[in-house]
Amino acid sequence: MKRTQKINPLEAGMHGLFFLCGFVAVAFVLVITVYLVISGLPAIREVGLVDFLFGTTWDSDNKTNPQYGILPFILTSIYGTAGAIIIGVPIGFLTAVFLAKVAPPKVASAIRPAVDLLAGIPSVVYGMVGMAVLLPAIREAFNLRAGDTLLAAILVLAVMILPSIISVSETALRAVPREYEEASLALGATEIETYFRVTAPAAKSGIAAAVVLGVGRAIGEAMAIMMVAGNAPNMPGLFKSVKFLTTAVASEMSYAADGSLHKMALFSIGLVLFIFIMMINVGLNVILKREKE
Amino acid sequence: MSQTAVTMEAPREKSWGTGLSAGRKAYDRGLRALVWLCAGLTCALLLFLIGYILYRGLPGLSWEFLTTQESLLKGTMGILPAIQNTLYVVVVTLVIALPLGVGAAVYLTEYATNHRLVNAIEFATETLSGIPSILYALVGYLAFSNTLGLGYSLLAASLTLAMMNLPTIIRTTQESLKTVPQGYREGALGLGSGKWHMIRTIVLPGSIDGIVTGCILAVGRIVGESAVLLYVGGMDSTLNNFFASLDKFAHSSGATLTVQLYVFAKERAMMDPAFTVAVVLLALTFLINLAAKVVGKKLRQK
Numbered sequence: 001m002k003r004t005q006k007i008n009p010l011e012a013g014m015h016g017l018f019f020l021c022g023f024v025a026v027a028f029v030l031v032i033t034v035y036l037v038i039s040g041l042p043a044i045r046e047v048g049l050v051d052f053l054f055g056t057t058w059d060s061d062n063k064t065n066p067q068y069g070i071l072p073f074i075l076t077s078i079y080g081t082a083g084a085i086i087i088g089v090p091i092g093f094l095t096a097v098f099l100a101k102v103a104p105p106k107v108a109s110a111i112r113p114a115v116d117l118l119a120g121i122p123s124v125v126y127g128m129v130g131m132a133v134l135l136p137a138i139r140e141a142f143n144l145r146a147g148d149t150l151l152a153a154i155l156v157l158a159v160m161i162l163p164s165i166i167s168v169s170e171t172a173l174r175a176v177p178r179e180y181e182e183a184s185l186a187l188g189a190t191e192i193e194t195y196f197r198v199t200a201p202a203a204k205s206g207i208a209a210a211v212v213l214g215v216g217r218a219i220g221e222a223m224a225i226m227m228v229a230g231n232a233p234n235m236p237g238l239f240k241s242v243k244f245l246t247t248a249v250a251s252e253m254s255y256a257a258d259g260s261l262h263k264m265a266l267f268s269i270g271l272v273l274f275i276f277i278m279m280i281n282v283g284l285n286v287i288l289k290r291e292k293e
Numbered sequence: 294m295s296q297t298a299v300t301m302e303a304p305r306e307k308s309w310g311t312g313l314s315a316g317r318k319a320y321d322r323g324l325r326a327l328v329w330l331c332a333g334l335t336c337a338l339l340l341f342l343i344g345y346i347l348y349r350g351l352p353g354l355s356w357e358f359l360t361t362q363e364s365l366l367k368g369t370m371g372i373l374p375a376i377q378n379t380l381y382v383v384v385v386t387l388v389i390a391l392p393l394g395v396g397a398a399v400y401l402t403e404y405a406t407n408h409r410l411v412n413a414i415e416f417a418t419e420t421l422s423g424i425p426s427i428l429y430a431l432v433g434y435l436a437f438s439n440t441l442g443l444g445y446s447l448l449a450a451s452l453t454l455a456m457m458n459l460p461t462i463i464r465t466t467q468e469s470l471k472t473v474p475q476g477y478r479e480g481a482l483g484l485g486s487g488k489w490h491m492i493r494t495i496v497l498p499g500s501i502d503g504i505v506t507g508c509i510l511a512v513g514r515i516v517g518e519s520a521v522l523l524y525v526g527g528m529d530s531t532l533n534n535f536f537a538s539l540d541k542f543a544h545s546s547g548a549t550l551t552v553q554l555y556v557f558a559k560e561r562a563m564m565d566p567a568f569t570v571a572v573v574l575l576a577l578t579f580l581i582n583l584a585a586k587v588v589g590k591k592l593r594q595k
Contacts, residue, residue, distance in 0.1 A: 008487055010487070010489060011487045011488055011489050014488075014489040014492075015404060015488070015489075017396065018396050018397075018399050018400040018403070018404055019400055019404065020396070021392070021393050021394075021395075021396025021397040021399070021400055022396070022397040022400035022401060022404075022405065022410075022414050023414070024393050024396075024397060024459070025397055025414055025417040025418050025421060025459055025460070025463065026413055026414055026417040028417070028421060028456045028459065029417040029420050029421060031432070031436060032421075032424065032428070032429075032432045032456075035431075035432050035435045035436055036428065036431065036432065039431075039435055090331070091331045091334060091335065092335075094327055094328045094330075094331035094332070095328075095331045095332045095334075095335045097328050098328045098329065098331065098332035099332070102325070102328050102329070102332075103332065111332065111335075111336060113582065113586070114335075114336065114339050115335070115339075116582050117339065117578060117579060117582055118335075118338075118339050118342075120513055120517065120578040120581065120582055121342070121517070121574075121575065121578055122516070122517035122518075122519065122551050122554075122574050122578070123517065123519060124519045124551045124552075124554050124555045124558070125346070125554065125571045125574055125575070127555075127558070127559075128554060128555075128558045128564075128567055128568070128571060129342060129345060129346065129571075131558060131559070131564075132345075132349070132564055132568075133345065159338060162335065162338075166335070190313065190317070190321045192320070192321045192324045192325050192328075193317070193320065193321060196324060216423055216425075219425070220424075220425020220426070220427065220428075221425065222425065222426065222427040222520050223519045223520050223523070223555065226559075227555070227558065227559050246425065246427045249427055249431065250427055250430075250520060250523075250524070253430075253431075253434075253524050254524070266431075267431065267435075270427075270428055270431045273425070273427070273428060274424070274428055277423060277424060277425060277428070278420070280423070281419065281420055281423040284423070285416075285419065
């Protein structure tokens with residue numbers, strides 16, 4: 001980029017302006033990190049890192065002896081995410097195989113916009129339909145007093161991660177060179193055998209990216225599961241009312257007093273969640289980079 | 294061998310041909326059935342969702358519902374404030390995020406030569422797009438409501454949403470900038486145009502479709518967002534008069550459509566109006582997806 005003409009102030013100014021715009025994204029990440037770390041550390045220091053992370057009771061409303069242990073939230077987030085992945089990934093992956101390989105092109109092009117629509121529906125709408133349909137159904141089916149359970153949250157999450165798993169794995173399956181499949185078919189494998197034993201293994205990093213993306217979505221979702229999970233700080237159980245890391249923040253933000261240890265502890269939960277998410281992002285980047293190579 | 298030759302010649306019609314062992318036949322049929330089952334399940338799910346929302350929500354949908362505010366005195370039950378607040382948030386967020394996002398994309402594709410810097414910016418964009426909205430809500434509350442003193446306000450929420458939607462706009466703009474042929478740029482520069490002049494007259498007009506697509510996707514995310522709007526933007530449902538004064542513009546708070554839905558469903562246990570709001574949101578999502586598709590198609594035709 002050697003410029004032979006003399007430097008024009010307008011040009012230099014615009015260059016600077018565009019640089020600033022480019023730098024804004026970096027600045028935002030720094031701002032987010034700094035705010036979460038600075039506001040998240042005091043409560044951890046006060047409660048003690050071990051007691052905070054591994055304490056099994058969260059009793060923020062107790063006036064005389066409040067307890068701030070977030071192990072129930074961490075475990076609930078892990079169980080909930082795992083459950084959503086166990087249900088959502090097989091269905092999503094098989095639907096992706098259908099769209100990319102099995103379906104007649106016309107059928108596939110009719111279903112794809114439907115999947116996009118599923119992706120675009122706001123999360124509170126999922127939560128609301130869960131409240132109206134899932135909760136009574138779970139209450140009836142398992143004879144519980146209330147349907148607000150981890151199970152309900154898992155089902156809602158599984159539906160919510162479905163579209164991103166479908167579209168990312170479909171892209172990965174389509175990117176596999178046609179020759180691989182032709183070679184397999186020529187050796188006598190059936191189409192289905194080819195898709196599952198040749199195409200899918202060849203697309204495995206893309207499918208792994210889909211799973212990791214689903215994990216990120218599921219662990220970060222707040223509003224929809226807040227509407228169906230019951231929001232009691234229990235240790236996780238499929239039929240218990242539970243609080244996730246996200247819903248712990250979301251459900252208590254509005255009433256925790258400013259400056260109290262309670263509010264500080266909510267920021268600390270935010271910090272823990274942020275660390276989880278950053279680990280997932282790094283994992284996703286590693287997978288995507290490997291795929292590019 | 295002769296049977297395998299048959300499968301090779303016409304794989305689509307004879308995929309479970311006559312020569313397969315019982316085990317392979319079972320594998321083939323079983324998986325094929327599963328694939329169809331899962332695809333059917335996904336479709337059934339979507340049809341059920343849409344059908345159920347329309348079934349519960351449509352009866353409550355009326356002109357009055359869309360154009361009045363809730364009032365015990367007048368006995369009206371409307372969501373006009375939520376519609377207005379949603380519009381405000383969409384417009385203000387885009388006004389902030391669009392120049393920044395397009396500028397960043399232009400910098401990345403047209404100016405940046407330092408690889409490390411480009412990597413840093415791209416890593417930052419990816420990180421921003423992976424952060425869940427509840428964390429944006431926390432940071433927005435801390436940074437804009439507290440530090441900048443905006444309190445619970447739609448302006449603070451819009452600033453937060455601008456951070457959140459920056460990656461979308463950067464990515465789509467960048468993709469579309471890359472489709473402008475290199476020769477156009479060289480032609481303009483060769484004729485003596487300055488770089489900024491070249492960008493303004495050649496590059497940006499040539500990538501307008503991508504920028505519009507980015508905007509549409511961002512609008513979709515803004516309309517669907519709820520956590521940030523609930524914890525930074527507030528949840529009242531009275532009409533705001535944004536343009537009465539600068540103070541009103543900066544400090545008005547209120548519920549958008551998603552927040553209104555949440556308040557109806559969860560806080561006040563009024564499921565019917567909640568479903569009617571869901572019908573409105575569903576229609577908006579559909580229109581936004583359609584618009585993105587139309588613009589995207591135009592982009593590909595170029």
